[in-house]
Structure formats: structure tokens, C-alpha cells
Amino acid sequence: MFASVQALGLLLVVVIGLLHLRRLTSLAHKQDKDDTRILKTQPVFGIREERFRWVRARLRSFTETSKWAFEGYEKYCKVNLPFAIPSLEHGLTVVIPPQQIKKVYGLSESVLDVKQVQHENMQLRWTFPDPHLHAEQLHITVVRNQLTQNIPILAPRVAAEIEFGFERSWGYDGEWNEVRTWSSALRIIAGAANGAFCGLPLCRDVVFLDRLRDHAMSLFGGAIAMSCLPSALQRVFGPILMIVSRFMAERVMKRSRPIVRERLENTARLKADPDHEWTPPQDALQWIIDECYASPNREQLDLGRVCERLLIANDISLLTTAFTAQNFILDLYSSDPARGYVDALREECADVLRESGGKWTPDAVENLRLVDAAIRESMRISPLGSVLLPRKVLDPDGIVIGGWSVPVPRGTRIVVPVEPIHYDAKAYPEAHLYNPFRFVQPADNDNNEVVTWEKKQSFKVKSTVTLDESFLAFGVPGRNACPGRFFALLELKIFVANLLLNYEVEYLKSRPKPVHMMWVKYPSDANIRIRRRAGR
Numbered sequence: 335m336f337a338s339v340q341a342l343g344l345l346l347v348v349v350i351g352l353l354h355l356r357r358l359t360s361l362a363h364k365q366d367k368d369d370t371r372i373l374k375t376q377p378v379f380g381i382r383e384e385r386f387r388w389v390r391a392r393l394r395s396f397t398e399t400s401k402w403a404f405e406g407y408e409k410y411c412k413v414n415l416p417f418a419i420p421s422l423e424h425g426l427t428v429v430i431p432p433q434q435i436k437k438v439y440g441l442s443e444s445v446l447d448v449k450q451v452q453h454e455n456m457q458l459r460w461t462f463p464d465p466h467l468h469a470e471q472l473h474i475t476v477v478r479n480q481l482t483q484n485i486p487i488l489a490p491r492v493a494a495e496i497e498f499g500f501e502r503s504w505g506y507d508g509e510w511n512e513v514r515t516w517s518s519a520l521r522i523i524a525g526a527a528n529g530a531f532c533g534l535p536l537c538r539d540v541v542f543l544d545r546l547r548d549h550a551m552s553l554f555g556g557a558i559a560m561s562c563l564p565s566a567l568q569r570v571f572g573p574i575l576m577i578v579s580r581f582m583a584e585r586v587m588k589r590s591r592p593i594v595r596e597r598l599e600n601t602a603r604l605k606a607d608p609d610h611e612w613t614p615p616q617d618a619l620q621w622i623i624d625e626c627y628a629s630p631n632r633e634q635l636d637l638g639r640v641c642e643r644l645l646i647a648n649d650i651s652l653l654t655t656a657f658t659a660q661n662f663i664l665d666l667y668s669s670d671p672a673r674g675y676v677d678a679l680r681e682e683c684a685d686v687l688r689e690s691g692g693k694w695t696p697d698a699v700e701n702l703r704l705v706d707a708a709i710r711e712s713m714r715i716s717p718l719g720s721v722l723l724p725r726k727v728l729d730p731d732g733i734v735i736g737g738w739s740v741p742v743p744r745g746t747r748i749v750v751p752v753e754p755i756h757y758d759a760k761a762y763p764e765a766h767l768y769n770p771f772r773f774v775q776p777a778d779n780d781n782n783e784v785v786t787w788e789k790k791q792s793f794k795v796k797s798t799v800t801l802d803e804s805f806l807a808f809g810v811p812g813r814n815a816c817p818g819r820f821f822a823l824l825e826l827k828i829f830v831a832n833l834l835l836n837y838e839v840e841y842l843k844s845r846p847k848p849v850h851m852m853w854v855k856y857p858s859d860a861n862i863r864i865r866r867r868a869g870r
Contacts, residue, residue, distance in 0.1 A: 377417040391420040400720035407754035415737040423561040457557040461579040472625040473643040478817035480621040486696040493694035495529035516859035519660040531618040542589040661716035668845035683831040708770030710798040713807035721749040761804040
């Protein structure tokens with residue numbers, strides 16, 4: 335089934351290339367005239383002097399976006415100038431230097447939009463067409479508020495599901511075996527997340543977890559392919575994406591619907607009769623139901639609608655968290671073994687767990703300071719893509735950005751060169767090396783000094799959830815930073831601790847590289863050799 339979804343995505347890309355050709359070569363409408371002004375007057379990467387240069391540049395963006403981002407960053411962003419690049423998805427895209435992020439991204443959402451962009455990125459018009467889901471984003475409210483506020487309650491459940499997930503995916507064998515990093519990370523993280531989202535039995539239901547993966551992957555791939563089509567063709571192919579998305583969603587909800595129905599029935603009984611013998615679980619599903627009751631729109635309590643909200647909560651968290659978990663493994667075990675990183679991290683995990691009585695309490699997870707720093711460094715060196723955090727200009731007059739003689743026109747997308755910023759040697763000496771203790775050391779400290787467990791108490795640690803203009807893995811600092819980053823860090827810390835305490839991983843001769851497709855990095859499902867540690 336998953337292969338057929340990928341084949342559909344490939345077919346859509348081929349269709350894009352054939353049917354989009356005429357529009358790619360035409361600059362007739364207003365937006366294209368505005369783009370032409372930028373092409374003629376402002377710095378643009380990726381355009382060559384050749385026939386059909388615009389269409390060819392946009393097609394090249396499929397493989398060269400990362401290259402253009404780094405070249406443009408070196409030439410323009412380092413002197414506080416924006417530049418533009420072609421995009422197969424969105425035409426001319428403007429890349430903002432880090433010095434201007436705070437000013438530009440601080441503009442009113444009536445001027446520079448994020449919500450519409452998020453809807454377009456997920457193609458919600460086709461993938462989740464129910465308007466009630468978007469009129470009140472109750473699932474986002476739960477992630478931002480209840481999920482974050484109740485991390486102390488959720489930590490033991492997440493820990494139990496991560497331990498169970500490792501044992502099921504990586505096993506107990508004391509002999510060396512191979513496991514696939516991406517596939518196993520997806521299943522382990524899906525189980526951990528749903529320990530907090532909906533609990534047993536769904537969080538250990540392999541069919542449910544694998545179908546969640548398939549839905550998230552098909553949604554992501556289908557949405558990207560659809561974004562490459564002009565609006566006229568989206569109306570033609572959108573219904574196909576809608577049918578596929580509905581089919582994939584129904585596969586998931588076939589497993590979750592009985593659980594959600596029972597939860598809705600018990601909640602209704604309890605509200606009608608306070609003596610009803612049932613205690614509402616403290617998980618995201620119940621909080622979503624509570625938010626639905628708090629809404630003036632009683633249609634929010636529809637069974638299918640609640641199931642879809644649970645599904646969306648998984649879609650927006652599963653791939654990104656699993657991507658980070660997988661990259662952490664590859665980054666750590668392709669580093670120099672002589673540096674002793676694994677031993678120092680493992681020692682911290684063992685000491686913290688021993689001090690907490692063998693339980694991953696909230697305080698214990700908080701005390702994984704070296705692990706926190708190591709995760710932050712992995713997210714720095716292995717971001718989700720090259721240019722991220724898109725916004726869309728809504729102001730009819732466009733917006734003025736520093737260093738440009740023409741305004742950025744309405745409808746244009748603005749992005750941040752996250753990967754080049756994360757690799758800037760001025761902010762990060764030896765930026766191409768994975769140094770898990772980079773964020774443990776003070777700014778004036780020798781970045782090559784090994785920071786051991788014993789030394790760590792004398793150093794300050796910059797947590798992964800702390801954002802600034804040189805670390806943008808969870809978004810731009812401010813109101814639109816990732817609302818689920820605190821829960822994601824909880825999952826990742828416990829994931830790393832279980833990995834280090836229970837398994838040996840054979841070091842890699844070289845770091846497997848992700849595949850660059852447009853702005854995103856598709857993870858390599860590399861095999862690694864692992865074995866259960868003796869006595870664990």
C-alpha cells in the first residue's frame with residue numbers, strides 16, 4: 335500500500351512536469367509581472383542565460399535548492415541582503431537574512447501570513463476538507479496548552495512506551511543485528527506519542543501505528559506534489575488527492591473509532607450523571623473531547639471529527655520527531671569514537687536514572703542536560719530542510735525589506751535559510767562537525783575540549799527548546815514557535831536515554847546522507863548494527 339502511495343506521488347510529479355510547462359514559461363499575470371521586476375532588479379540564484387530559463391530553473395530547484403540556499407547565504411545574507419530563488423512549488427521565493435528575521439517575521443499576520451501557509455503546505459482543502467476542523471483548531475489548542483502543561487503526568491507513560499517500542503523493534507539479542515533507523519524510529523516515536531495522545535491499547539497496536547505512518551507519509555508527499563500544480567490543475571487533481579487521503583485516513587480510524595466512540599459515550603454519561611463510575615483519562619484525546627464540549631458548536635463532538643483531530647495531532651508531530659530521533663543516531667554514531675561522547679552521555683543517563691530510583695520522573699528527564707545539548711546539536715546539523723519557516727505576503731502593496739529597491743509583492747513566499755544559518759562558522763566554529771557538547775560550553779571555551787559528566791555541573795546548557803536567530807529548529811522565536819516542542823523534547827530525551835542505556839551501536843564509517851528534494855531532506859533509512867547491552 336505504501337509503495338502505491340509513493341507511485342501516485344511520482345505520477346503526480348510527472349504530470350506536473352507535463353501540464354505545468356505552459357504556465358511555467360508564461361509571465362502574463364500580475365504576480366508574474368511582479369516576479370519579473372524582481373528577476374530584473376534584485377539578486378536571484380539559479381537563473382542561467384539559456385532558453386526557457388525560468389522553467390528550467392524551477393525544475394532544477396527539485397535538486398538544487400539547498401545549493402542555492404548556501405551560495406546565496408554566503409554572498410548576500412552575510413552582508414544583510416535578501417535574495418530570491420526559484421521554487422517548483424511556489425515560483426519566486428524570497429530568502430531573508432538572519433539579521434532581518436525579527437523585524438520581518440514580527441509583522442502583523444494580516445501583512446505576513448503563517449496560518450494560510452500551513453493550510454497550503456498540508457493541502458487541507460483536499461486532505462482534511464471538513465471546515466469544522468479548521469474553524470476551531472482545537473487539537474492545536476490541546477498541543478499548545480494541555481499537552482505541555484501536563485508533561486509531568488505524561489512523562490512516565492512516554493517512558494514506558496519508548497522502552498516497550500525499543501524492545502519490540504530492536505529486541506533483546508546480545509548478538510549483533512541490523513535494524514533500519516528510519517522505520518524503527520517511526521514506530522517507536524508513534525507508540526510513545528500515542529501513549530500520551532490516547533493510551534492503551536492503541537499506543538501498542540502495530541497496525542494502528544503503521545497506518546499512522548502511512549497516512550503521514552502519503553499526506554506529506556501528496557501535499558508537496560499538489561503544491562507544485564497551479565490552482566487550475568489543483569482543482570483537477572485535488573479530488574484524487576482527497577480520495578487517497580480519505581482512504582488512508584479511514585484505514586487509521588478503523589482502529590481508533592471504537593476507542594473514541596467509547597470515550598465520547600463515557601464522557602456524555604459522566605456529564606449527565608456525576609455518579610457514573612468512570613474517571614476520564616488524562617490524555618490528548620480526552621482533552622480534545624473537553625475542548626469540543628467547551629465549543630459553542632456542538633457539531634465538534636461528531637465521532638469522525640474527533641477521530642480526525644486525533645489523526646491530525648499525529649500527522650503534525652510524528653514525522654518531525656522521528657526524523658530528529660533517526661538523525662541523532664546517525665550523527666552520534668558517525669562521530670569520532672575517540673572523543674568519548676557516547677560514554678559521557680551514557681554515564682549521565684545512568685546517574686540520573688539511579689538518582690531517581692530507576693524511574694523516568696519529570697525531574698529526571700529535566701536533569702538529562704548533556705542529552706538535551708546533544709539533541710540540540712543534532713537538530714542544528716541535521717535540520718528538516720534548507721529553507722524553512724515559510725510565510726506569505728498578504729499586504730496588497732507588498733512589504734519592504736532591507737536592501738531591496740522594490741517591495742516583495744503580495745502572494746510571494748518568504749523563507750529563512752535555516753540550514754545555512756545552522757552551518758555558519760561565525761556562530762558555530764567547525765560547523766560541519768557534530769559536537770554534542772557544543773551547547774554545554776560557555777562561549778569563550780575551547781570548542782574542542784571534551785566535556786565529561788563530571789565537568790558538566792560547571793557549565794550552562796542551552797536547551798533545545800530555547801530558540802534564537804542562529805538556532806531555528808523549532809521555528810522563529812515568538813508567538814509562532816512550535817507549540818509541541820516541549821513534548822517533543824520529552825520524547826527525544828527518553829528515546830536517547832533508552833538507546834544509550836540498553837544498546838550498543840556499531841560506529842558508522844561515514845554518515846548516511848539524506849536525499850535533498852526541493853526544500854526538504856528525505857531521511858535515509860540506513861541500516862545500523864546493534865546489540866542489547868549485557869545485563870540490560
